[in-house]
Amino acid sequence: MTVDSEDEELLGAVASALVTLDELDDLTAFRMPYPAAVQTTLDRLALHCLRRRARPPSSVMGMVRWGYERPLGTWPLVLLADIYPADDLLLDGRSGAPTALCHEIALCAETTNPFLEVSRQVTGMAAFAAERDLALAYRAMRNVLATYPILTNERFNEVRFAGIGALDEYLGQFFVKIEPGFDAGGEIRACDGCGGPLLPADGGNWWCEREECAAEGLVAPGERWDHDTQVFLQGDRRHRQFVSGPGRAVQRLGAKLTLSGARVGYWPMSGPGDLRVTLPGRQARTVNVVDWHSPALLGRAIAASVTGYGIDALCWVVASYRTDADPSYLRIASEHAMSPWIFTEDGFTDMIRCEVKDHA
Numbered sequence: 001m002t003v004d005s006e007d008e009e010l011l012g013a014v015a016s017a018l019v020t021l022d023e024l025d026d027l028t029a030f031r032m033p034y035p036a037a038v039q040t041t042l043d044r045l046a047l048h049c050l051r052r053r054a055r056p057p058s059s060v061m062g063m064v065r066w067g068y069e070r071p072l073g074t075w076p077l078v079l080l081a082d083i084y085p086a087d088d089l090l091l092d093g094r095s096g097a098p099t100a101l102c103h104e105i106a107l108c109a110e111t112t113n114p115f116l117e118v119s120r121q122v123t124g125m126a127a128f129a130a131e132r133d134l135a136l137a138y139r140a141m142r143n144v145l146a147t148y149p150i151l152t153n154e155r156f157n158e159v160r161f162a163g164i165g166a167l168d169e170y171l172g173q174f175f176v177k178i179e180p181g182f183d184a185g186g187e188i189r190a191c192d193g194c195g196g197p198l199l200p201a202d203g204g205n206w207w208c209e210r211e212e213c214a215a216e217g218l219v220a221p222g223e224r225w226d227h228d229t230q231v232f233l234q235g236d237r238r239h240r241q242f243v244s245g246p247g248r249a250v251q252r253l254g255a256k257l258t259l260s261g262a263r264v265g266y267w268p269m270s271g272p273g274d275l276r277v278t279l280p281g282r283q284a285r286t287v288n289v290v291d292w293h294s295p296a297l298l299g300r301a302i303a304a305s306v307t308g309y310g311i312d313a314l315c316w317v318v319a320s321y322r323t324d325a326d327p328s329y330l331r332i333a334s335e336h337a338m339s340p341w342i343f344t345e346d347g348f349t350d351m352i353r354c355e356v357k358d359h360a
C-alpha cells in the first residue's frame with residue numbers, strides 16, 4: 001500500500017519487525033544475530049533518531065521496550081494522528097504481544113493489497129473446493145474456522161466428521177501445534193469469550209488477542225488443558241485476526257439478514273466476500289465483514305483492494321463492537337476508502353429489511 005512519508009514507512013518496518021520477533025518459535029533466536037530484517041529496521045530507526053536529535057533505542061530489546069512503553073505520539077516520527085492515534089501502542093504492555101493495531105500497520109506496510117494477502121490460504125482451499133463442487137464441505141470448513149480458534153486432538157477428530165469431507169486435509173494445514181509461549185504454569189487456557197488462546201498478563205490477569213473480548217468484558221479463563229494434552233491452534237495471528245476472527249460476525253450478520261427476509265449464502269467459493277445476499281428482483285450483493293482496530297487503515301486497505309483489483313461492488317460491514325465504541329469509525333473508514341459502501345451491522349441489516357418490505 002502507498003504510504004505518505006518516510007516516517008510512516010519506518011513505523012511500518014518497526015511494526016513488522018515486532019511481529020517477526022513475536023513469531024519466533026525458537027527463543028534462542030531472540031539473540032544476536034537477529035533476523036536480518038529486524039536488525040536492518042533497528043539500524044534505520046537508530047539513524048533516523050540521530051538525524052532528529054532523538055535518543056535511539058540501543059538494542060533490539062530497547063526497540064521492543066519502545067513498543068510497549070511509548071505511545072505512538074511520543075516516537076520521534078511525524079505521523080498523521082488521525083491514522084496513528086497518539087495514545088496507541090504497538091505492543092500490549094501487560095502481555096508483551098503485538099496489539100491488533102501493530103498487526104494492521106505491519107500488514108499494510110508489507111503488501112499492496114492487504115485483503116488479498118491475508119486470504120491466500122483460504123482462497124487456495126476455495127479454489128480446490130470449487131473445482132470439485134464441494135460447496136457444503138467448504139461452508140462446513142469455514143464454520144469450523146470461525147468457531148474454533150483452538151482444537152484439542154479429540155475435538156480435531158470430531159470436526160473431521162462434521163461435514164468437511166474431502167477438505168479434511170486442510171484441517172492439518174490450518175491447525176498447528178500450539179507454541180510453548182501459550183503455556184502458563186503447565187497449562188494452556190482458552191478465553192471464555194472467544195475460545196482463543198490466553199496469555200498471562202501482569203497482576204494475575206489474562207490477555208486475549210481479540211479486542212472484542214476486552215471490549216465486552218469477556219476475557220477470563222474458560223477451558224484449560226494440561227501440558228500433556230495435544231492442543232492445536234489455528235493459523236498464525238495474522239490469519240486469526242483478519243480471516244477467521246471476523247467469522248463469528250459473519251455468522252451473526254448472516255442470521256440477522258436471514259431473519260430480515262433475504263436469502264443468504266455464506267462464504268461463496270468463487271469471488272470475494274463472506275456473504276452473498278439475494279433479494280427477489282434484485283442483483284445479489286456481496287458482503288465482506290471486517291474487524292480492524294484502525295478505521296483509517298481499514299479505509300486505506302479497502303481503497304487498495306478497489307483500485308488494484310476492481311472489486312468496488314463489494315459492501316463492507318464493520319463488526320458492531322467497533323462502531324458501537326467509536327461513533328466516528330464509519331466516517332473515518334469511508335473517507336479513507338473513498339467509498340460509500342461501508343456499513344454498520346445494523347445499518348446494513350436495516351437497508352436490506354427496507355428493500356424486502358419495498359418488494360413485498
Ligand SMILES: [Zn+2]
Nearest residue numbers: 191194208213
Ligand atoms: Zn477472547
